[in-house]
Amino acid sequence: MRPLVLVISALAMTVSPARGQDPGRDSIIHLLHRATWGARPGDVDQVARIGITTWIDRQLRPEAIADRTTDRFLARYRVLSQSPEELVRLFTEAQRAARTRQAGGDTGTMMRRQRRRDAPTGIQRATLELQQATATRAILSERQLYEVMVDVWTNHFNVFMAKNLDRALTADYIASAIRPHALGRFEDLLIATARHPAMLVYLDNVQSVADGAQPPQVIQRGRGRRAMMQRQEPRRRQGPQGINENYARELLELHTLGVDGGYTQDDIIGVARVLTGWSLDPRSRARFQFHRWAHDQGEKQIMGQVLPAGGGENEGVALLRWLANHPSTMRHVSGKLCARFVADVPPDGCIDAGVHAWKRTDGDIAAVVRAILLSPEFWAPVHRESKFKTPFEFVTSAARALGAAPDTSFGLARLLTRLGQPLFMYSAPTGYPERSDSWVSSTALFNRFNIALAIASRRAPGLALRADASLDLAAVENNLLQGRVSASTHATLVRETTGLRPADARILMVGLALGSPEFQRQ
Template structure:
């Protein structure tokens, strides 16, 4: 399924990231990458028979029943959340609704296709609502229904606030996001604007409190140091060594957003080593006449003047016996990039 990732990012996520949530939900549901990853392409109504079965194909290679993987993750991760009030029977009925949502054969483009012969034609009940048999439209109706459920609004808003504000986001921020969702029927841009203009976003509890993921750390360090990489696979390998191999998280939950997952002694040592390596490729900060002047410039370039007194003192102490300006620049920059202040978003 890794071969489907580029189209998933470029054709499914990016065009819908700032649109309406229900459109993003539909786009991901119909994405070959999602259907392959969560096995929905193999989900068919029990007893259904493809029109080409009589052509002599091996029946052991044909899909044989309902697969609940996508249905479960749709409810648990993409919409309502694990405490969203749904039951196992709801999961089964959602899976029935999405029978027939599949992937076209590779020689025909490997895009989304609805296979009517594989669809469960019975009525289904989800969260107390009945979905009459309507082919592909059942799935579209369900996705729009889920996108406007209060549980979805709160769950997704809380995840966005945890991503951008704090590991344990304040209720006020979540409430502002939910209100924007209700007002705009799920306009993601409006929801994000409500988060970014919330008082909680600019509070002392939120500003520079979240820890960068390995990907964020490497990208921000390379940019801050003015490095012009000519070997991007090497950067991807560096991110992987720091614990976040790109697009390779096996669980559908994705990589963690919380500090506890990324901060430990081994991880911080690995980041420091990476910082020293990146600093050697620096092109944006020239050697300075004095150590104090050098650290002050690094403070402004990397941290916007927010370097702590403790970090500044530690760097100056390490520079005390170094006379070579370039060596001093590389060491000071490496310590600043690997230090605690730069680990914050």
């Protein structure tokens, strides 16, 4: 039996010669795999026409790329124009309603849950809209590399939308902290995330106050309830009573220096003390406010630097600027970008290219990304198709390859949840993993097979797929799989679709192609 097995695997390694021989074409496919949310039919030719470097440079200036179709499509999502104040109000209303239901002993009927699912309202609708709009943007936007970078930073500076107020604040976090800086300066991006209420809530900096600090007055919120609690526990003061290290630790470990970036537990405490008082406007709970009363005015020492006593809000800003431009940060963040764009284990040469550009431009993200995409490591053939798509990449690339437009339901949001990557819903501050082996498993593959078949037979909510009678095997192999089809996949496509009615054969061809091993890689 062994020789037979060997023959089959040898065949499997030969790539279809029709398209596979042209190295230029393979390079373009690689670029589109990594720097976009998936290639549409015709994209390869377009890049070939204008040239790789020109394409990259255009993509790095998204403001110069018209994107009216996307804008028109997104106009339907109210969440994108709602103020954080308004969303916080919706969130508070939902909480109050839930409390009332609970107090009345009503734990929610099956019917009501079903209704909430079918016709979500208020804050629940807003969060689904945000997930759906984000996936829609990735699929439709002409500013592909920019949308990839928005995702990179959303994940790097992860927040968890299910953590209380973040249900309301995440939309503004993406809109005002991440998107404006996604190809700007890292320093500005870092500061914008640090000051955003969504991050302050997520990593508990709102809870962090100088030891012994006391608010000038108790904020009247939720009125009677708070007063009652104080009566019951007369000796226990309410509210935070000391520093909380959570944000400080992740700021150093994940956002800037990296876990081996050269800091100690004492440095974490120092950073936490510097950032005491970075909190929310207590009235709206939607905007940043510095609370002088909560700020630790003492002297701090961080990684050998002495921050003299009496520094206020600016002390934190200066610290963030210093961290943003620390050599450890350059390496750590460049490494993460290389892991995303090049290989799960980022090659040193790629990281060096990123760090070099970072130094030269004081952390201009567009320059760093450009350097990485133009580094020899990026183009090394060994990295082609070496990464397993995340569920988000799987869904967007399927939609783009098929020319399927997102519909107006929340189907894409739900599809991603089913595939294990609900947007803005990763609870740990690392964000979703980038490494392929985190996404490969039998269950994950079965999920993809089933969803591939559902998309092909137009049963997948979220995507409007046109019936295309002209679709034949060659079109499927060229458009969906870029002509890079293994012998066993090709043989399977032929064998399983032979003798079927044309309409059924098309469904099966598309379903199998989307579920094929080739389509899972990029």
